[in-house]
Amino acid sequence: MICVEILSIFAENKPGKLEKITEVLAKNDINILGFSIVSVKDFGVIKFLVDKPKLAYEKFKEGGFTVALLPALGIELKDRPGGLHEVVKIISSKGINIESALVYVAETRKKAYFVFEVEDLERAWEALKDEKVNFLKPSEFIKE
Amino acid sequence: METRFFNPKIEKLSPSELRVLQFKKLKTVLRRVYQKVPFYREKLKEAGINLSKIKTLSDLKELPFTTKEDLFVDYPFGLLAEPLEKVVRLHTSSGTTGKPKAIFFSKKDIWAQAELIARALVMTGSTSQDILQNSMTYGLFTGALVMHYGAELLGMLVIPAGPGNTERQIELMRTFGTTCVHMTPSYALYVATVIQGKGLKPGVDIKLKRAYLGAEPYSEETRRKIEEMLKVDVYNCYGLSEMGGPGVAFECQFKKGLHLWEDAFIAEIIDPKTGMPVKPGEVGELVLTTLNRTAMPLIRYRTRDLTYAFEEPCPCGRTHIKIARIIGRADDMFIVRGVNIFPQQIEAVLMGIKGVAQNYQIILEGLDEMIVKVEIDRDFFDGRIERLLKLRDEITEKLKAVIQVRPKVELVEPGTLPVSEGKAKRVIDRRTL
Numbered sequence: 001m002i003c004v005e006i007l008s009i010f011a012e013n014k015p016g017k018l019e020k021i022t023e024v025l026a027k028n029d030i031n032i033l034g035f036s037i038v039s040v041k042d043f044g045v046i047k048f049l050v051d052k053p054k055l056a057y058e059k060f061k062e063g064g065f066t067v068a069l070l071p072a073l074g075i076e077l078k079d080r081p082g083g084l085h086e087v088v089k090i091i092s093s094k095g096i097n098i099e100s101a102l103v104y105v106a107e108t109r110k111k112a113y114f115v116f117e118v119e120d121l122e123r124a125w126e127a128l129k130d131e132k133v134n135f136l137k138p139s140e141f142i143k144e
Numbered sequence: 145m146e147t148r149f150f151n152p153k154i155e156k157l158s159p160s161e162l163r164v165l166q167f168k169k170l171k172t173v174l175r176r177v178y179q180k181v182p183f184y185r186e187k188l189k190e191a192g193i194n195l196s197k198i199k200t201l202s203d204l205k206e207l208p209f210t211t212k213e214d215l216f217v218d219y220p221f222g223l224l225a226e227p228l229e230k231v232v233r234l235h236t237s238s239g240t241t242g243k244p245k246a247i248f249f250s251k252k253d254i255w256a257q258a259e260l261i262a263r264a265l266v267m268t269g270s271t272s273q274d275i276l277q278n279s280m281t282y283g284l285f286t287g288a289l290v291m292h293y294g295a296e297l298l299g300m301l302v303i304p305a306g307p308g309n310t311e312r313q314i315e316l317m318r319t320f321g322t323t324c325v326h327m328t329p330s331y332a333l334y335v336a337t338v339i340q341g342k343g344l345k346p347g348v349d350i351k352l353k354r355a356y357l358g359a360e361p362y363s364e365e366t367r368r369k370i371e372e373m374l375k376v377d378v379y380n381c382y383g384l385s386e387m388g389g390p391g392v393a394f395e396c397q398f399k400k401g402l403h404l405w406e407d408a409f410i411a412e413i414i415d416p417k418t419g420m421p422v423k424p425g426e427v428g429e430l431v432l433t434t435l436n437r438t439a440m441p442l443i444r445y446r447t448r449d450l451t452y453a454f455e456e457p458c459p460c461g462r463t464h465i466k467i468a469r470i471i472g473r474a475d476d477m478f479i480v481r482g483v484n485i486f487p488q489q490i491e492a493v494l495m496g497i498k499g500v501a502q503n504y505q506i507i508l509e510g511l512d513e514m515i516v517k518v519e520i521d522r523d524f525f526d527g528r529i530e531r532l533l534k535l536r537d538e539i540t541e542k543l544k545a546v547i548q549v550r551p552k553v554e555l556v557e558p559g560t561l562p563v564s565e566g567k568a569k570r571v572i573d574r575r576t577l
Contacts, residue, residue, distance in 0.1 A: 008527025010520065012556050038529050042554045045529045066520065066557050068527040099528060117527070 001125045002135040003071040005053045006102075006117060009046045010066035013039060021046060024063055030056045033141055034104040034115060049104050049115055052144040073124060074104065074115040074136025087114050087133070094127035104136065145397045147460050150266040150298065151259065154407050155462045162406055162463060167201050169435040170410065174198065174207075177441055180225040183218050184443065204410060205421065209431065210445045212245065215386070220246040226439045236284045237385035247286070247385045250439040254293060257388040260405050261294020264394030267403070267460070268354055268379045270324055272299030277316055279305045279327040279335075280359065286389025287359050291326050294391060300324070307331060310338050317350050324354045326381075329362035329370065333502045334563045336373035346375040356381050358390055361470045361488050365495030369502070380469050386445055387432055393467055401454045401466030408436045411465055412444070413453055416474050427452045429474055430467065448474040450486075478506075478571055480514045485547050487570045490516060493542050499524035499535045503561040506551075509574040514551040516543065519558045 011017045018037075025032060025048070034049040050056050053069060060067040075090075077083040091098060101116035113136040118124040149155050157165065174195050177184035188195070191208045198204070220243075221228065232251050236244035249257075270276075276295045280287035282304060295302045305316055307327065313335060316322060325332070332355055336346075344350055352374055357367075358381035367378045382402050383390035392409060393402035404411050413428040414421055422428035430447045434440075450473070454466040472486030479485070487506060494500050494516075501519035508514055518539060520532070536553050544550045 006527070008525075010525050010532070010557055012554075012560070040529065040533065043532065043556070045527060045532070047527065064559055066522050066525045068525050070527045099530065 001121075001129075002073075002137055003121065003125070004049065004074050004115060004136055004138055005069050006072045006115065007048045007050060007053060007056055007060070008068045008070060009048075009060060010043065011046055012043050013041065018046065021060075021065070024059050024065070025050065025056060028052075028055060028059050030059075031143075034102040036100060036102040038100060045100075047100060047102060049102060049141075051141055053142070055144055070117060071121055072115050072117045073121070073128065074113040075128075076134035076136070077103075077112045077114050079110070079112065083112075084114060090128070090131055090133065091116070091124075094124070096124045096127060104141070106140065145269050147397065148266050148269075150263040155263060155464065157407070157463055159463055163201055165407055166410055166435060169407075170201065170204065170433065171198065173433070173435060173441050174443070176225050177443060181223055181441075183214070183222050187214075201410070204433065204444070205412070207444055209419065210442050212386075212446070212448070215245050216243060219243065221248075223440050223442070224248060225441055226250055231439050234284075235286045235289070235385055235389065237286070244284070245385060247388075248439040249388070252438050253388060253436070253440075255297070256408065256436045257290050257391055258293040258297040260388075260391035260408060261291055262298040263405070264379075264381065264391055265295060265298050265300070265324075267394060267396045267462070268356075268377070269397060270298065270300065270354065274323045274353070275301045275303065275320060276324045276326060277303045277305050277313070277320075277322040279307050279313060279325055279331065282306050286383070286385045288326075290383070290389035290391060291356070310335055314339060314342070314344070314350070317352065318344075321351055323351060324356065325352060326356040326358075328359045329357040329366055330360060330563065332357055332370050332374070332378075333366065336370055337502065340373060346373070350374070352376045354379060358382060361472060361476075363488055363492040363495055364469075365492055369495060382449075382467070382470060384447055384449070386442060386447070387434060388437060392432070396458060396460040396462060398458060398460055401458070401468055403458070403462050403464045404467050406464045409434060411453070411467065413451065413467075416450075422452075424455055425452055427471060450474055476571070478508065478573065480508065480549050481512050483548050485549065489546055490543060491570075493546050494518060494539065497535075497539060497542065500539070501558045503563055504570065505561050506571045507574065508571070510576070512575065514549060515554060516551045517554045517556050517561060519561055520555050522558050
């Protein structure tokens with residue numbers, strides 16, 4: 001399976017919370033490649049795609065954060081109108097429900113990926129692996 | 145576990161002999177307070193009580209109650225039944241406002257209470273070979289010193305650690321091979337978490353066998369959690385300063401109810417509203433009369449603690465009445481939208497839900513809104529917000545089912561709610577009613 005790891009951090013909705021989280025990444029020279037924030041009034045989950053996920057996970061643990069590292073799939077987006085629509089259409093045609101997603105624009109700025117989490121990763125991979133799409137490989141961005 | 149006794153004769157006295165002993169002691173106490181304590185003399189006279197008319201134990205219920213407020217009438221020395229020169233120790237207990245309750249001990253009182261503790265320690269399997277780390281607050285509070293004297297009377301090695309400084313607590317446990325601890329349940333949970341966090345293995349690195357937990361109410365679930373985390377037997381311990389501190393009632397090896405030492409106290413359970421005895425087995429306020437105390441005897445003292453009595457005899461062979469773990473303090477009770485609620489009810493629900501960590505806080509605000517803040521379990525978090533929302537709904541529904549009020553549940557990060565190293569403050573009332 002070609003998958004990448006996404007960091008999820010539990011955060012209460014309090015001023016300065018995001019600042020504390022990003023500080024951990026900055027201090028440890030970890031680059032954020034993509035992120036998303038889901039918030040439901042009093043709490044939220046912040047998700048990051050980073051270049052050093054294992055290190056980031058350790059550092060967040062050490063800092064007392066509530067953190068999880070979970071696999072996700074990434075599919076390349078065509079840089080043209082309807083690019084995201086095409087990818088989402090393929091995913092939904094397989095009956096796969098996207099739980100959360102973020103976008104990663106590669107360093108070259110020529111490529112972008114739709115990175116998403118699903119409930120059953122195995123099943124999603126089986127359904128998608130033979131599609132004519134490019135999957136995001138960890139080797140394309142991991143620096144650890 | 146083998147059943148052992150510190151004072152087998154008294155602990156196994158037949159119920160009828162126990163009643164005879166209680167009545168004999170009651171007569172003496174009543175005579176003494178009538179003669180020596182003007183406050184009681186007035187109170188008894190006012191109630192039209194003629195002591196010669198007290199013929200049986202059940203006549204006790206004709207006597208007036210002593211309330212917390214009564215302790216302040218002739219404050220601070222007015223309730224002494226001994227001259228001050230016979231008094232050797234003062235303990236105080238913080239009141240909610242103003243002056244603290246002042247409780248005095250004679251030499252005899254100190255050792256009588258120590259015996260109750262020694263009995264309790266033996267009852268749970270401790271011997272003079274055990275090492276007790278006493279992590280209650282030494283000082284004005286009775287918790288630490290009374291336990292200290294009792295453990296020494298039994299012959300245990302006592303480490304007077306006091307509360308707090310968790311690093312040092314754990315270091316003491318490791319260095320000296322502590323086998324028993326005495327602390328509050330909330331602190332025990334905290335210490336257990338720190339021990340786990342350090343990767344220490346209870347049973348290997350820390351050789352605790354028993355934890356004596358008291359001074360604040362806790363649930364069966366909390367007991368199980370601490371037992372599991374620390375690999376110990378947790379024994380519930382009940383007492384209050386007014387009754388000489390800890391040791392009033394204590395669990396035996398069977399951990400089903402606390403034996404209340406009836407040679408030292410007469411226990412009644414009453415309806416807090418009417419003052420009349422509740423039906424056997426019903427929940428009510430515990431009322432205690434001291435039978436041994438010489439410096440400061442108290443008659444029918446309203447403890448404000450809610451419990452119920454067990455009917456069936458205990459397999460351990462002790463005849464003294466058993467009471468349930470304290471269900472709540474009549475004073476802890478709060479009312480939301482007309483419903484009586486105890487923090488312990490909330491705790492019991494939370495401890496039974498997977499995904500919830502130890503701490504919680506109840507905030508009452510606005511007109512009559514109840515917010516329950518709950519720490520999530522670090523290991524429960526898997527990055528999915530759906531799972532958190534489901535957990536929040538589960539907590540809300542289960543609380544609603546038990547307390548009849550739908551609270552607003554807020555999930556917070558583990559370790560962010562105040563962990564008290566003493567008595568946990570669980571309810572914050574900011575209502576603007």
